[in-house]
Amino acid sequence: MSMLLVQALNGLQFGVLLFLVAAGLSLVFGVMDLINLAHGVQYMLGAYVAATLGVWTGSFWLGALLALPVALLVGLALEWLVFRHLYRRDHLSQVLATFGVILTVDEATRALWGSAPQTVLEPAWLSGGPMGGVEIVAGLIYPTYRLVIIGIGILVPLLLWFLVERTRAGMLVRAGATHPAMVSALGVDIRRLFTVVFAFGAMLAGFAGALASPIFPVAPGMGDSVLILCFVVIVIGGVGSIRGAFIAALLVGLLDSIGRAMLPDLLRLLLDPSSARQTGAALASMLVYIVMAGILFFRPAGLFPGGRSA
């Protein structure tokens, strides 16, 4: 039972990280109708910058905070160089051009930092404490740092919700997602709005990468697998819907973590141990995609169809 609780917390933590990446992707997708496969690159850069600057400055949190402006600037640069030429193009061109960007940035990362994974230490005062964690229920200790991620991962969506639903900028973003021509006719510089949304999304993804850097291996291509899961999140949640993305991210995070922990054991009831382990592992990797295919089969527009049904 306590094992299930730990897996649920791991799933929650993975889910909120996914949301941080997926939120920007979903906004860009919803507002600009741009499929940006290279969004995972921002996540990877965030992790690398946090790892490197964290060592230079001697403080993990300083590194993580510095990753924000760096991700923002790289996002702006990529938008200026590549993406702004793609807004009017079809989805296919967008998929391919951003695919080219992935190849380039992954290779640049390999050239700058090497292929070996970087190790990032958790912030000292969080991994310390009595027994390195917090006792959640009697006899069950959970790492403090992971709890902090969950906390941040719940705060940021609240902030984002406030920005999108309660501020003028958020209103423009929502309006831009459904009626770009109208917003533009009202005298709003839609290009600049796009750029701001894009850079903001890039920054969120970079922040997610920085937060994830002590937990997951920091290596070239680390953003690609996360990116695919984020698309799953967006498509399940409904394109352009922040609320849908949040719920779907938690769903995907929980399914993935709990599936990996439980499926091999569950299958042991049916199969012999070694094949149960193998099939269980394979099924767990597929679980998210199976659920996605199932959801799309019954609800092609996702769970919470957003403003624009692309």
Place this chain on the structure above:
Amino acid sequence: MTALLRKHALALATLLALAAAPFLGFGDGFALGLLARAMILGMAAVSLSLLVGGAGLVSLGHAATMGIGAYAVVAFDAAGISEGLIVFPAAIAAAAAYALVTGAVSLRTSGVHFIMITLAFGQMAFFTTSSFSSLGGDDGYTLYARTEWLGMRILDNRLAFHFLCLGLLALVWIGGTLLLGSRFGRVLRAARENPQRALAVGFQPYPYRLTAYGMAGAVGGLAGALLANATEFVSPALLSWTRSGELLFMVILGGVGQLGGAILGALAMVLLEETLSHLLVYWRLVFGPLLVLAVLFLPDGLVGAPLRLRAAFRLASPKRRNADA
């Protein structure tokens, strides 16, 4: 006849060049291996081009069909069977079956959702193959020997393999082109341009699309079985989504409008990769930007490049413009 020749001139020239290549100094083992790989990927790209250009179905999971074809060869090899008359039909049938089953689900969606759901199925196939521990799991599987035909090791002869690949590539291209020109292909294109109107005229696009999806899967399976023979090694990396992305790229690089473009795209991509990776350590730093530039500046692909160049040249030289005026 001449109009037909002119329309397909680029593709025909490519096929002729491939036929002549072994006798023009590209006959050593390395060059033949490279060309075989390009032709096999070209086959898969042509079948994907049938979906993308013909039916407007952008699949980001086409590598899975190739992987299934390749894994069929490997599975038979592990069971001690290497007779081509069994292995190849089985590989094609398995990939076609996979395409029909996943297509039946995927084709209910459209646009971005179709891209994503084909990607999801591709990932499922990827993770399935990495769980085959008897076939090497993540590490892959090295073939004991190439597939035999009636007990004869014809495929071991590199020149024979070259022409087998070339023949099949030409067949796939001709078959696909005829298909797109047929009534069946016209329904596909009509459904791509305007689904409502196609429905109104009395055509349900779904069965046509599913058939096309299944056929493309079958060709993907054939390409996979050949690729397993060409490299004598198969690993789950063959099914990764980046591989599907590369196949899409070949289609686009060549030009979406014509199936022949996919052949050109595959050839260009394989040769470019090979050349760059020999010249540079971090060759993707050049390759990646080239791909981006190709998307931005060659919307009609390589097939359309000559026309586009001519137009650009005209704009650039005022003398010509005056002469035209």
